[in-house]
Amino acid sequence: MSITEDKRELNSYIDRKVDIHSVASFKGNEHIIRLKLKFDIKKIREALDEVKAKSEFKTAASGFHALAMTRRKNHTVESDKDLVGRYYTRIDESYEEVAKDELIDESEFTELVDVFKGTYFETIHKELSARYPIGRVRILEKDSFNCNSWHRDPEPRIHIPIYTNPGALLIINHHCTHLPADGSAYFTDTRGYHTALNGGIESRTHLVATLAYPEYQP
Secondary structure (H helix, E strand, C coil), X not given: CCHHHHHHHHHHHXXXXXXXXXXXXXXXXXXXXXXXXXXXXXXXXXXXHHHHCCCCCEEEECCEXXXXXXXXXXCCHHHCCCCCCCEEEECCCCCCEEEECXXXXXXXXXXXXXXXXXXXXXXXXXXXXXXXXXXXXXXXXXXXXXXXXXXXXXXXXXXXXXXXXXXXXXXXXXXXECCCCCCEEEEECCCCCEXXXXXXXXXXXXXXXXXXXXXXXX
16 A cells, blocks of 8 residues: 555544443443343442451452452361362463363352351342352452453353442453443353453452352363
């Protein structure tokens, strides 16, 4: 192309209307779907305050904190590696996929951790379990200006945002969206490559429930 044609091409992009509005709301696709199921966000936040007064989050990775809500029967959370399980990632320019951490049998996580019993989280767990095969459930907190690794999980997840901000985003297979904290539950197909990032100035907190289906085999 000539210099004139190159300029004309670039100007055609500059003249386009820029979308600065829809990014502040939810935009789903086949990887991130808002379910019909919905909870009371005020009750969730009150329950979280109650739980945090009795329990402390554990740092699962840099800027990433977790609190186990379910456990295996007759096990304590402290004695098991319950906060992080198997995931797959690509770590170098070879783009070869590698497995990290141990594979967990999600179906074993049927017991509610004591501190969550009698709270609104118990109601949420019952409602989710009545509808779906629920495994590990965790409360995940992400610091501001922080990002997860680029990876995929053996199973999909359900996310219920508790506290968020416009800069908190979820990306799955290059589709990026914000998940508002209004009590909605979202199916997230984390069997695809994904990351969660928090580019806002406040921390982001989600309830994340693993769906205990057999491991996806690509």
